[in-house]
Amino acid sequence: MLKLNKDYHLTRRLVLFILLQMYWDVVLSQLHYIIPEESKHGTFVGRIAQDLGLDIGEINSRMLHIVSRDEKEYFQVNLQNGILFVKETIDRESLCPDTPFCIIPLQVIVDKPVQMYRVDVEIEDINDNSPVFSSSVTNLLISELRPAGSHFPVKVAADPDLGTNSITNYELSASEYFTLDFQKYMNQIRSLELVLKKPLDREKQSVHNLTLTAYDGGKPRLSGTTHIVITVEDVNDNAPVFDQPFYQSSVSENAVHGTLVFKLNATDLDFGKNGEISYELSNTIMEDVRDVFSLDIYNGEIRVKGEIDFEKTKMYEIHIDAIDNGDHPMVGHCKVLVTVVDVNDNPPEMTVTSLSVPVPENSPKGTTVAIISVHDRDSGSNGKVSCHISANDSPFNIIPAFMGDFSLTVNGPLDREKKDQYEVVVTARDEGFPSLTVSKTLKIDISDVNDNAPRFLQSVDIISIKENNPPGSHVYTASASDPDIGQNSFITYSIIDASIDGIPISSYMSINPENGKIFALVSFDHEQVTFFQCHIKATDAGLPPLSSNLTLNIFINDINDNAPTFSPLFGGLTIKTPKSSQPGHLVTKVSATDLDSGYNALMSYHFKDLNGKIPFVISQQTGEISLKRQILESDNDEYRLVVVAQDHGEPVMTAITQVYVSLVESGEELKFDHQDYRNEINEFSDANIYLVVAICVISSIFLITLIAFTVLRWQKYRDEVNDLKENYKICSNTGGSWMYSQHTQYRVCSNPTQGRNDLIVLTPNSSQSVNLEDYGAQQGYQPKHPNPDWRYSASLKAAMQGAVHMEGAAVLRGAAVGLEQQWPTVSSATPEPEGGEVSPPVGAGVNCNSWTFKYGPGNPKQPVPQIPPDFPENFIIPGSPAIISIRQDQPSAQGHKSNFITFGKKEETKKKKKKKKGNKNQDKGNNPTDNNDQ
Template structure:
């Protein structure tokens, strides 16, 4: 029962150890496969590519490969389907002779980007080895005096397999004296002991022949047997005894020879030679252990005799026997476990597993550049290694799995700043003193198209003279690129646009290789003065980069166009006929010539002069305006016809000219003067060019808004005024002839005001002087009285009238023609109120023209009166565009302006008549005022203009 419990305990310990080892493998490896040992070539291990999350197509493109620390490659990947298979047969006993769990570690590396995976392939042990005893027969002697319970170590069998395939149990042939005990250490049986069950009796049985069988736990189950020959000795019945059956000690590796490891102590209760003890290594101690340690036979001291290396073996198990000198010899047994203490005697070993160069300069942060495997044979802190990069660098090193370190990009790279780096990587362990090793890797940066071509200036201006030859080189565009090779190869092109609807490529071209810009056509300043060209510089990188240059091109004017005369009144501009009056005064404008030049600037600045002009010519010309004026009055000695040549010359280099002929004829004042030349010329000046079209549109828009506002205001005022007039008509009903005198301004303007606002004194209508008693006595008379006064005939103005002071007050405000009674009725009819002049003024003769007197009267205005003697009273000139008939709003009178036929002096006479709307009333009044009207008309006709 006790044996079964021990067996169960050993199995539980083995399972726990196995699970811990498996969990450690799972943590350290990303993939874990298991295959039985001695698998043949081509044996399926696992779907490596799929299990790593990669695509089948990435096997070749990303250069998947397997790196193993072992010199022999046991596994290989099928590049077609990504399956990991056995390349060479693996013998676990050869690969891992002393390790219970045999794992082959693989590194799977892919590029673009660089990634590393760890794959562990556990070689599963198969039961391919049988337990083997070192001899087929063992002989031993046991004194008959040994008490039950005495133990005798036996040399067990050896099995190369591990785990359940190793030796799991022993069986001893059936007997009454002996039994077996085989304590298990960790996962297998390390020793076998023969236990005495009851006392021996040499007289009964002197020799015991037993069979020992060793079994493994594999399937199928193998075993091996050996014969135990036990001789029962009589005599020395006390065996030496160690003070402890199990010893543990520690020794540092690489200690000097002769260093004491431990001193054993055994005693024997016997006396004499039966109590004398000698120490010897047990037969169970391997030979290589015996060569490393030395055991003093009498002292029991174990000293170092060879080289201790922790990396080769860190634990030694030594069995020592204490043998007395009795007959027979009795032996005591003990076991010593010597642990080797590691020292930091191995520097880290660095291996460059992968190097991905050149590195693109736009590699993102974290890009793996290289993978370095670091291994230190030491253990603990002595075997813990840290890697670092000592000098400043845009790279840093990160720890990966199971002693691997990756060199990654830490900051942005710029090939234009530095194109390559030498990275010194130092690996240092944590031992004392620390050991280190270094390795230098060279990282070259590859160029990426990350720099745009740059012009010296983003905007440039050039000037080209017109009439240039086609194909003329006008400019060279030059850009630079900081990249190299293909990324720095620049081509030039022109961004297409139009100039007046014509493609820009019709005007200029550019050499794509050197940036030379050529003019394809001969430019004409008169057609194109300025245009803009955008030149594009593009590199040949992948995704190309570009930048633009704005080229302002100005076409310089050349004096290649002569002046040309223009005329709107004659189809023949080379000879123009002009007539002027013989009575024209000096300084009077006769005509005007105008020439235009298609050039610009000084080349279009024109001056005028007469060519070969006689000295006595009465005409002169303005050099800048071309206006021809009369320099002196015409005399009878002058010719009636002058033929002159006018030269128009620009200010270009060399200057260019144009000539036109003028034929100026003097005519009498009655024959009519053709002054339309001037008006046509003036009209030509007012013609607007295309440049002013926007200004004119703006003026028209503002004028339209103003006109709409004015019309709206006028309509409102007109409606208000119409209501007032209708009210006056209902109250007064005044109808009268409109006669009197008027004042016409020198500016030939006639203004009428339709509202009650005070107006300017351009047109003033006066009432004639007469008897006013009736009106003054009856100021509150009704409209009937006023109508009754209309029956009286108006009187002539007294020849002695003068302007009086009362006229000033009357002239300060405008006289309204809104239907109010301007003509006042008297006892004998309508009576005009004529102004009088103060007594200080000399009395003028009848019909004399006198200037108006009073404040607010234009000093250039004139008044006239009816009366005798005014033979040549001047009549104001009527504007040619003044309407012949117009109606004063609100008034029953119609003002009629008519022009008679030319008189004997060849001048026109202008008349202004005031008539009524109602013809019936006009006929009734016509007889009464006929005499006065005829006299007034005669006076006007006799006046010169």
């Protein structure tokens, strides 16, 4: 009994260890859901996105998906609300047979960035299976000699459900001879026996019919029945007996065939053949046990017959019958519990659950490339697995993530242009002895990013285009390369905006954006454009786009497309040459111009269509025509020379002109100088002709405008003079006479309607007389001012030199009143003028209606200017059509006199233009404009 208890505790510990191993996976999971088996499609499991803390709006874009170790996908996630639901109906009995806990491990993976979660779904058993006996009828043969209390094993019913849903009770139909006895191991009824309550009497009843019913503990309660037919035999009365009813043993998995597992020993108290014992496997054991173990019928040795796999079955329960050889054989029973010991016979299983390829070449360190799940069906240290990468120089690294899961991450810089694909060999190794490994090669493609700009073979290139090229002709092909691929290497070409003499370069050149072919949009003319630069830009289609530039130095080559041209003056030109000229005498020189350059513009000259022998020769290089011999009497008096100018281009182009040479006697006067004429011819060009024409046109327009303006002004002046005559009395009465005011100021009174440029001003001097240069110069009269620094202002000088001509007569009278408008003077350049100063109002212009006359510093009171006694009443100002008349009235009551100055029109007289040089100098000396500074 003590040994039985010891074995029972040992078995209990072993079972607890197995259960603890099963619970370990549950503890390590991040989420644990429980659902009943047989759940229909769409059954709610859990809000997986909410429980994992994922944003529902991102699970679709981040491609949330579930990976299961099994081939079937029992679950699915609704990407709209993040709910995990049942996809296929789950039968726990077929999925997890003989397992107390049925857990389906799931890997929940989201991308961008890659994240992985561990979720376990426990399948809860439901009572969906009724107890079932292996046969509907069980036949038992029991000797009548069997004493009361004898036990007869009966095959138990099978129920794939677990826990309370499995078989919890057996009931036997009412019988006075038999009762039912069963024992539970690990809350399960593993053995069932009929117990004889009292000895059988075959003479009373030889056959007993019983009904055995098995009940499970589920709701609703399910049951199964079998009929037991017991035949009473009156034979051998002692059955073989084992030394103990329960045995324990162990065997290593993968044990070879014939390995001894256990040796049984049974005894029978009978003698003879009734005591001879044979061993047989009970007909109550499962077929898989019969396939794995064999039993020696004579010695009771249990040996390995089939394949033992710890990963399939960890424990076997073998029922043994010991049968004697009596006429009525009697049977003894025992049980052998065989535990399978695990060995490291399973290499790790590697599965790539997520592979994010291709990997961008700019991926930072730590970017997850793949998630690798490694599982080892062994247990203990044999099931512990580690992963590593074989190559040491690989830019990738593998790190553990969760239990059995590893992440392949970027561990170094990636450059697709150097290497666009990696073969990473991932090796998984367990900790068994000897350790087992498995390797898997991952091909990781490196995707391109736009990290290389297009490159030209050279940044500067030179091309030449012949002028007169056809518009649209292909002149160059820009070619750039980009080591990137795909869109990042798609190059488009463009011309950078620039201008040539203010014209956009796009008007000259165009480029095909796809192949870089450059076309000339116009026909170039070397005579207009000889060189320009074109900047080509190559841009890829990456994000962001990268570009580089190419500078094209474009030269326009000249072709012979312009013929030489002579000046129009050479046409029909007649040159006179003395007959007495000596050989070598230069007659004339012709010159032709060519707009081309180089050899295309190099000229050579020769005569054409020569009739007879002429005494002239022409220099091919310079075009100089000279005498090659003496003039003979037989020579003609006039020659017509046809000169041909020829350039050196291909094809040769020419120009023709005619030169007439007249031979004259040496005594005749030449009408023009040959050398000057030749210089004029050489300097004369089309541009000069155009310039002369333009100047003539502009001058004509100016003269017409000036004449019209003069006519209009003259009409206006006549109207103003008439108005001035009518207003004369008003002006003289209000203005008073020439008087000296308290402020030593003089004001010219004029018609307010008169134009501003219709004023003539007479300035007083120190001798109280009017300074009129003509009169003073003729009479020797030299008036002096009190201060030698008297000067006019610059504005007044200009006004006096351009005095206005007036028709008719007008009187300007000085008034003794103060200045009505105080204007700042233009002649303020002198800080403190010592002499007198005449200033017009600033802003009013030179021809203003109000002028102010001042004397020196402080404006001391000066005597009223007086007219000299010998001053004529009428005199003429040189250069002016006006006649000035001055008269002086009697002194007024205040002692002042009024001086009247009258302007009248000067009579025109006809004078001859011939003057001697002395008279000119005298007139020049009497010009009033030369004495303005006095």
